[in-house]
Amino acid sequence: MSNMDKEKIVQSVPQTGFFGHPKGLFTLFFTEFWERFSYYGMRAILVYFMYYEVTAGGLGLPQDIALAIMSIYGSLVYMSGIIGGWLADQVIGTSRAVFYGGVLIMMGHIFLAIPGNIALFFISMVLIVLGTGLLKPNVSSQVGEIYSEQDNRRDAGFSIFYMGINLGSFLSPLIIGTVGMKNFHLGFGLAGVGMFIGLILYVTTRKKNLGLAGTSVVNPLSSKEKKKVFTKIGIGIVVIGVLIAIAIPLGILTFDTFIKLVGVLGILIPTLYFVSMYRSPKTTAVERSRLIAYIPLFIAAIMFWAIQEQGATILANYADKRTQLDFAGIHISPAWFQSLNPLFIITLAPVFAWIWMKLGHRQPTIPQKFSLGLLFAGLSFLIILLPAYFGGANSLVNPLWLVLSYFVVVIGELCLSPVGLSATTKLAPAAFSAQTMSLWFLSNAAAQAINAQIVKFYTPETEMMYFGVIGGAALVLSLLLFILTPKIQSYMKGIK
Known part of the structure; x- marks a missing residue:
């Protein structure tokens, strides 16, 4: 997109109207608020829904x-962002991607809301994975377009937009x-219903508030x-579909083999x-050096997210079965x-920004902050x-x-996650x-793919x-990264 096109989009957006920001921020803030409300609300009860008895x-x-x-579900959500970004960039644009994504997410929740069998459950998961992949990366892209x-x-x-994400994530489990x-x-x-409200708000306000964005x-x-592309996709x-139809009756495709397959993809992708970026003729010698420096940071991010994301799996189970839930009356x-x-x-993000x-x-340098994380x-x-x-x-x-454990890992997240994006x-x-930004989000996908392999080792007997x-x-790994910081820094070629 040329600078002239970008400026034309900005001029089409009313530049005041939401706390001194473009009016479009109102639309995107509440669309993402309701999407996160629906996603994290569903996620807060999903693991319990799966393992609670039918009675x-x-x-x-x-x-x-x-x-x-x-864990597999979380991994696929992050992987699907690659598909959503590609479709928006080359086929449908970010606005339609957000709308279609919201519709798929809403339909996924509707399937979950219908008492039924395991087949309905998996249909809902597919819809929510695809919908989130379409909506999440593209609603963020539109924020950049309105400025x-x-x-x-x-x-x-x-x-402000990030605050909307966290407000939705905070309120929905409650x-x-x-x-x-x-x-x-x-x-x-x-x-x-939350996603439906977000869709209605997006559709009714996007033309007036977002202009051409x-x-x-x-x-x-x-x-x-x-x-050519859609023929190949079809x-x-x-x-x-044919392979799945053959593999399931033969017992080749089971929960276990599917979990292993996603685990392989989580590392392979x-x-x-x-490899493709490093070997590309478009990548300069300095950029290759920086890519090498990025590898240990990426590995560290996988280790971090592998722990942080267990807050929705292992620690959720711990809250249900190992925690005294009658407390302070x-x-x-x-x-x-x-x-x-x-x-x-x-609470803590403004504190860290000030520090x-x-x-x-x-x-601290970037590798040192990752080490702290x-x-x-x-x-x-x-x-x-x-x-x-x-x-x-x-x-x-x-x-x-449990509160203390969540608190400490958030300190780590604020040392690593925003720094990782930067x-x-x-x-x-x-x-x-x-594509490198997509790669950063794949660190979370890889972490959750690995988690899917290791959570089976958690039992009350093996807890400690x-x-x-x-x-x-x-x-x-934190200590190793700290020791290697000078070496990693030398490969960054001036980036601090």
């Missing part, structure tokens, strides 16, 4: 399978979690290219990204603990093994232990800037060893 309204799946499916590149409100606008733990299908229905296709395919879908829903992460981020600004040139992630797992060490594996745990933009080869081994591994 309690659940699917009655084995607990280890439910935890693995939860000119010189607009000094731009960073603040993204901060509301949907409370209702959903009493009636799963009613909870999923509320998540669907999201309407253009950045790198459109020609008619001939479209025909053939691929048919072949995959980012590896292919690295109130009964705590296990789903409420899912609100802790966004609550702590909302980095106050330190200025004295602040891993340190706190590892400590969060070591903290949660202490109750079993002191009180045994059969006693119910004070909920404050480092990605700095270290990315110029010809692959957008599970948390100890994973937490200890994070601490070792």
